[in-house]
Structure formats: C-alpha cells, structure tokens
Amino acid sequence: xxxxxxxxxxxxxxxxxxxxxxxxxxxxxxxxxxxxxxxxxxxxxxxxxxxxxxxxxxxxxxxxxxxxxxxxxxxxxxxxxxxxxxxxxxxxxxxxxxxxxxxxxxxxxxxxxxxxxxxxxxxxxxxxxxxxxxxxxxxxxxxxxxxxxxxxxxxxxxxxxxxxxxxxxxxxxxxxxxxxxxxxxxxxxxxxxxxxxxxxxxxxxxxxxxxxxxxxxxxxxxxxxxxxxxxxxxxxxxxxxxxxxxxxxxxxxxxxxxxxxxxxxxxxxxxxxxxxxxxxxxxxxxxxxxxxxxxxxxx
Amino acid sequence: xxxxxxxxxxxxxxxxxxxxxxxxxxxxxxxxxxxxxxxxxxxxxxxxxxxxxxxxxxxxxxxxxxxxxxxxxxxxxxxxxxxxxxxxxxxxxxxxxxxxxxxxxxxxxxxxxxxxxxxxxxxxxxxxxxxxxxxxxxxxxxxxxxxxxxxxxxxxxxxxxxxxxxxxxxxxxxxxxxxxxxxxxxxxxxxxxxx
Numbered sequence: 001x002x003x004x005x006x007x008x009x010x011x012x013x014x015x016x017x018x019x020x021x022x023x024x025x026x027x028x029x030x031x032x033x034x035x036x037x038x039x040x041x042x043x044x045x046x047x048x049x050x051x052x053x054x055x056x057x058x059x060x061x062x063x064x065x066x067x068x069x070x071x072x073x074x075x076x077x078x079x080x081x082x083x084x085x086x087x088x089x090x091x092x093x094x095x096x097x098x099x100x101x102x103x104x105x106x107x108x109x110x111x112x113x114x115x116x117x118x119x120x121x122x123x124x125x126x127x128x129x130x131x132x133x134x135x136x137x138x139x140x141x142x143x144x145x146x147x148x149x150x151x152x153x154x155x156x157x158x159x160x161x162x163x164x165x166x167x168x169x170x171x172x173x174x175x176x177x178x179x180x181x182x183x184x185x186x187x188x189x190x191x192x193x194x195x196x197x198x199x200x201x202x203x204x205x206x207x208x209x210x211x212x213x214x215x216x217x218x219x220x221x222x223x224x225x226x227x228x229x230x231x232x233x234x235x236x237x238x239x240x241x242x243x244x245x246x247x248x249x250x251x252x253x254x255x256x257x258x259x260x261x262x263x264x265x266x267x268x269x270x271x272x273x274x275x276x277x278x279x280x281x282x283x284x285x286x287x288x289x290x291x292x293x294x295x296x297x298x299x
Numbered sequence: 300x301x302x303x304x305x306x307x308x309x310x311x312x313x314x315x316x317x318x319x320x321x322x323x324x325x326x327x328x329x330x331x332x333x334x335x336x337x338x339x340x341x342x343x344x345x346x347x348x349x350x351x352x353x354x355x356x357x358x359x360x361x362x363x364x365x366x367x368x369x370x371x372x373x374x375x376x377x378x379x380x381x382x383x384x385x386x387x388x389x390x391x392x393x394x395x396x397x398x399x400x401x402x403x404x405x406x407x408x409x410x411x412x413x414x415x416x417x418x419x420x421x422x423x424x425x426x427x428x429x430x431x432x433x434x435x436x437x438x439x440x441x442x443x444x445x446x447x448x449x450x451x452x453x454x455x456x457x458x459x460x461x462x463x464x465x466x467x468x469x470x471x472x473x474x475x476x477x478x479x480x481x482x483x484x485x486x487x488x489x490x491x492x493x494x
Contacts, residue, residue, distance in 0.1 A: 021368045022387055032383060134374060182438040
C-alpha cells in the first residue's frame with residue numbers, strides 16, 4: 001500500500017520536477033548566452049572548473065586506449081616506416097643545419113632593425129585534455145588556465161601551424177575554439193607577408209574540416225600547395241604564423257575574388273600538445289570615437 | 300528475518316541501484332569525453348542519452364529527470380555549445396519517455412529501438428532549437444548530423460540497453476518477466492492440447 005502511494009506521489013509530482021529542472025536549465029543557458037557575448041563567463045568557468053578532473057581522467061584513458069590500438073594497427077608498417085624515418089632524419093639534420101645558419105643570420109638582422117621585441121612571443125606549453133564531446137561544435141580543452149597566465153583570445157599554436165584561440169578560461173583549464181570552427185576567423189595572406197599581395201581572411205569550414213580563405217583578389221596568383229600565413233590584422237594572431245596549405249582554388253576574375261580552401265597546418269584531429277602564445281594584440285583606437293562628428297553628437 | 304537483516308535488505312534495495320546508476324552515468328560521460336580521441340566518428344554515439352533512456356524506461360521519473368539534467372550539463376561543460384541546452388533536451392526527453400512508458404509497455408527489446416531513435420531525434424532537435432534561438436547555431440549541417448547520430452546512437456544504444464539490463468535490472472523484475480512468459484507458454488500449450 002505504502003509503495004502504491006509513493007508511486008502515485010511520484011507520478012503526481014513528476015511534472016513539477018520537470019518544470020523546475022527545465023527552468024533551471026533555461027536560466028543557466030540564458031546566463032551562459034549573455035556571458036558569451038561579454039568577457040565575464042561565470043557559469044562556464046565554474047562548470048569547467050568542476051569538469052576539469054573528469055576531463056583529465058577521460059583524456060588519460062582515451063589516450064592510453066588510442067595508443068594501444070594505434071600500436072597494434074601500425075605494427076606491420078613499422079619496419080618500412082623505420083627505414084623511411086632513418087632517411088628523413090638524415091635529411092632533417094642537414095635542413096636543421098641550414099636553418100640554424102639562417103636563424104643566426106636572421107637574429108643578427110633583427111638586432112640591426114631592432115625588431116626583436118615585436119617578433120618574439122612567450123609560449124606556454126599545454127596538453128589537450130578534452131575534445132568537444134558533442135558533435136555540434138569544434139572546441140578542445142587544454143590544461144592551462146588563468147593560474148598560468150592564459151587570457152581570453154590568446155592564440156594557440158602547434159609546431160606546424162595555428163590551432164585556434166582561447167574562448168573561455170578557468171583557473172586550471174581553457175577552452176579553445178579551433179581554427180576550423182565557422183566562427184573562427186583570422187587575417188591571412190597566401191605566401192609571405194610583405195612579398196605577396198594575396199591578402200584575405202580565413203574562416204573555418206567544419207563540414208569539410210578545412211579552412212576557407214575569402215576576399216583574395218582574383219588578380220593575384222594562387223596555386224595549389226602555397227602556404228598561408230597570418231597577417232596580424234585580426235587583433236588575435238600575431239603576424240607570420242602558418243595557417244595551412246592551399247588544397248583547392250577556384251580562380252576568380254578581376255571583379256570576383258578567388259575561392260580558396262586550406263588544409264590546416266596543425267593536425268587538428270590528433271592534437272595532443274599545443275602551445276599558448278602569451279600574446280595580446282596591441283590595442284587599437286576605435287576610429288568612430290576619434291571622428292569629430294561623434295564628439296559633436298555626444299555634446 | 301531480524302532487524303539487522305531487514306536493514307541490510309533495505310540498504311541493498313535503495314542504495315545499491317542508485318550506486319549502480321551513478322557508476323553507469325559516470326562511465327557513460329567518460330566514454331563520451333574520451334571516445335572522440337580514439338576515433339572522431341564515435342562521438343556520434345550519445346552514451347549519456349542511452350543511460351537516460353534506460354532509466355526513463357524503468358518508469359523512475361525522479362531519477363530519469365535528475366540523470367538527464369546532470370548528464371546534459373556535464374557534457375555541456377566540456378562542449379563549445381551553451382551550458383544547459385543539453386540538460387534541457389535530455390530532461391525533456393527523459394520525461395517524455397517516462398510518460399510513454401507509464402502508458403504503453405516499452406519493455407520489449409524490439410520496441411526499445413524506435414524509442415531510442417525517437418529520443419535521439421528529439422534530443423538533437425531541442426538542443427539545436429535552443430542554440431538557434433539564442434543565436435549560437437551549431438556549425439555542422441543539421442539533417443546530416445542528426446541522421447548520423449540517429450544511426451550511431453540507435454545501434455550502440457540497443458546493445459548498451461541489453462548490457463544494462465543484465466547489469467542493473469533487479470532480479471525480481473527479471474523473475475516477474477520469466478513468470479509471465481511461463482504463464483503465456485502454459486496457456487498456449489493448453490490451447491494446443493484442447494485442439
């Protein structure tokens with residue numbers, strides 16, 4: 001009898017619990033949506049702080065399992081790969097020697113031009129502890145936060161190219177929006193900055209897993225395999241970082257820009273270690289505030 | 300049975316199922332967070348949703364709603380989407396399945412397949428709806444992603460529900476099912492004899 005009453009009570013109260021929980025979720029969502037537009041992200045910082053230990057555990061478990069399977073699958077090709085690697089090491093050693101010579105020369109020239117302070121960025125190594133568990137968005141979580149000096153909008157890079165930018169920071173972790181996200185953007189140039197006039201902006205194409213480059217004049221020459229670098233005009237990424245390599249070009253005309261697709265330089269599917277550039281773009285004065293008309297309006 | 304035995308029985312009846320559900324929920328969230336590292340397409344399987352569906356099918360409203368909210372919010376915390384969107388969609392999905400389970404018998408494993416499919420579509424639709432409403436449209440194509448999620452979650456969910464049945468379902472419920480089957484079997488044999 002007692003059980004029947006309890007069941008009945010539960011059935012009667014269930015809609016009330018439902019409404020209560022749904023309201024709580026809506027409130028959290030509304031606060032998070034409002035916070036995402038500003039800089040202060042209270043809900044996200046707290047939930048991420050709580051979730052960080054879980055992400056650490058899952059990252060370790062996932063990494064171990066992944067390595068286990070990868071080792072099994074790659075066992076057959078190890079011998080051939082070993083030979084290739086030996087050859088590659090020899091090549092790289094000579095390349096490294098050349099690069100060192102060039103770097104030394106570069107340093108001397110930089111010293112002459114007094115550009116050293118502008119072109120060196122402090123980096124903070126970080127480990128990827130989680131990837132977006134939902135399929136709808138493209139973010140990763142790294143194990144560095146405000147306690148290590150990470151701030152919102154700091155660029156994240158790997159050895160082979162830009163990875164994305166920090167969008168949320170909690171004390172011990174940060175969330176990074178990948179450069180392949182539709183909302184991610186950056187100023188870029190095909191070829192070397194200062195040498196090429198193929199300037200444009202890049203935006204993620206998550207449906208293809210690539211990056212799209214827009215607004216490049218149809219008169220500029222762009223070919224497959226060209227490197228794309230950042231220009232530093234977006235106020236997030238410093239100039240001269242590699243974005244990726246051109247994999248598809250639909251040539252434009254004098255009036256139509258090129259349609260360019262880029263494969264990200266950083267292997268975004270298999271990221272394990274990244275570096276946060278402790279770089280903050282120089283503040284620009286807002287043009288609207290300096291116009292005399294604005295001053296007049298205020299008065 | 301003495302008072303100590305009664306207490307032990309009460310503890311095992313009330314706390315043990317809750318512990319099992321908590322463990323299964325934690326495992327499902329861990330799987331959701333780590334499987335993408337192993338192979339990205341595995342992220343189309345929504346493990347926490349499968350657990351929510353399982354608990355809702357047990358006609359346990361309170362647990363289903365609570366687990367739906369918790370699972371959704373924890374996954375949202377690691378995602379680039381809005382926190383609370385997953386919580387909302389999973390809570391509402393849990394309630395709808397619970398409500399259906401109180402009206403219709405959904406314990407048959409074959410019936411669970413469409414239930415899982417419907418839950419996946421409902422969860423995805425509500426999730427995307429809230430993001431669009433608040434100005435954060437998801438980056439992937441809607442129909443394609445929902446279709447992949449539907450296929451992956453339904454296939455994996457059918458297997459996981461079968462495993463959960465043998466792990467969590469109490470023996471009394473299983474015995475009740477067997478008794479019903481025996482009765483049905485006896486009835487049908489009787490009919491044959493009469494013929």
